[in-house]
Amino acid sequence: MSIGLSNTKHFLQIEGLSREHLQSLLAAAKNNLAVADQRVARKDTLAGRVIANLFFEDSTRTRCSFETAVHRLGGEVFTLAASGSSASKGESLVDTALNIEAMGVSGLVIRSTISGGPAMVAKRVSIPVINAGDGRHEHPTQGLLDLLTLQESLGPLEGRRVAIVGDIANSRVARSAAHGLAILGCHVVLIGPPTLVNKSHQEMIKFHKLITISHDLDSNLRDLDAIMMLRLQTERAASYGVSSDYRTLYGLTMERALRLKTGAVVLHPGPVNRGVEIDDAVADEFGGTRILRQVTHGVAARMAVLEEVIRLQL
Ligand code: CP
Numbered sequence: 001m002s003i004g005l006s007n008t009k010h011f012l013q014i015e016g017l018s019r020e021h022l023q024s025l026l027a028a029a030k031n032n033l034a035v036a037d038q039r040v041a042r043k044d045t046l047a048g049r050v051i052a053n054l055f056f057e058d059s060t061r062t063r064c065s066f067e068t069a070v071h072r073l074g075g076e077v078f079t080l081a082a083s084g085s086s087a088s089k090g091e092s093l094v095d096t097a098l099n100i101e102a103m104g105v106s107g108l109v110i111r112s113t114i115s116g117g118p119a120m121v122a123k124r125v126s127i128p129v130i131n132a133g134d135g136r137h138e139h140p141t142q143g144l145l146d147l148l149t150l151q152e153s154l155g156p157l158e159g160r161r162v163a164i165v166g167d168i169a170n171s172r173v174a175r176s177a178a179h180g181l182a183i184l185g186c187h188v189v190l191i192g193p194p195t196l197v198n199k200s201h202q203e204m205i206k207f208h209k210l211i212t213i214s215h216d217l218d219s220n221l222r223d224l225d226a227i228m229m230l231r232l233q234t235e236r237a238a239s240y241g242v243s244s245d246y247r248t249l250y251g252l253t254m255e256r257a258l259r260l261k262t263g264a265v266v267l268h269p270g271p272v273n274r275g276v277e278i279d280d281a282v283a284d285e286f287g288g289t290r291i292l293r294q295v296t297h298g299v300a301a302r303m304a305v306l307e308e309v310i311r312l313q314l
Pocket of ligand 1: 058059060061062063133139142269270271
């Protein structure tokens with residue numbers, strides 16, 4: 001599902017990035033880790049600049065980590081949410097963005113329920129736009145932080161095997177991760193019930209021979225270097241057609257986690273539905289779990305993207 005606008009100037013999707021570009025963003029994010037976790041002083045890349053966060057869908061991690069990233073880069077940031085904005089009076093996303101641009105901000109970070117919403121804005125404004133998650137399309141900074149977390153634990157990802165399990169149909173996280181992993185030469189298995197993982201996902205497979213589909217979690221476990229668990233996105237009607245034994249078939253219990261390869265990594269983008277796609281013990285105690293490390297990496301990854309789009313603007 002390409003939204004048909006390249007990433008020059010903006011950061012809208014992982015699909016279509018070159019391996020070199022992706023690796024350079026990951027290297028920049030890794031370098032930013034010491035600033036992100038406050039081991040060294042903040043940078044001044046965004047000194048004197050204001051970034052606007054336009055969040056027209058709820059968020060905890062992405063919204064707060066973009067705000068933190070701007071602070072760590074020495075800039076200023078404000079967040080506008082749908083609730084309390086004039087979107088409630090019918091103002092469109094593009095009109096909202098044009099008005100915020102007119103206030104002299106240097107960049108827009110946009111979360112939208114509309115697949116392609118940030119790209120629509122990018123066609124109309126002259127400042128950089130960063131996609132913070134758009135409908136079922138992509139969540140490219142999440143993809144970047146997922147890759148950074150996997151690289152930290154596994155080293156180079158080429159030839160590794162990673163499963164993405166759950167609500168593939170509705171997941172922008174899955175789309176960004178699958179594209180990113182395939183670009184880096186990783187084998188990706190999309191796993192879930194036929195209602196959530198099916199032929200409609202062939203679009204990714206057509207472009208990436210490294211991506212396959214399975215409906216059987218158990219038979220894949222022993223071959224996996226990493227497993228990413230996704231929640232059922234009930235806000236996008238994901239529960240429709242999903243049987244009540246979802247956890248029995250696709251939940252990551254401790255018994256299943258112990259059948260993964262030695263050293264395998266467990267990821268989850270959050271928010272976690274404990275006891276559904278992942279059990280408490282795996283989320284909190286399993287040695288390979290990196291769920292909170294992903295969140296730390298989110299700040300470093302978003303710093304790298306902000307620095308890149310601002311540099312390209314100069
Ligand atoms: N992973 C993620 O996008 O979380 P939020 O919806 O809380 O931002």
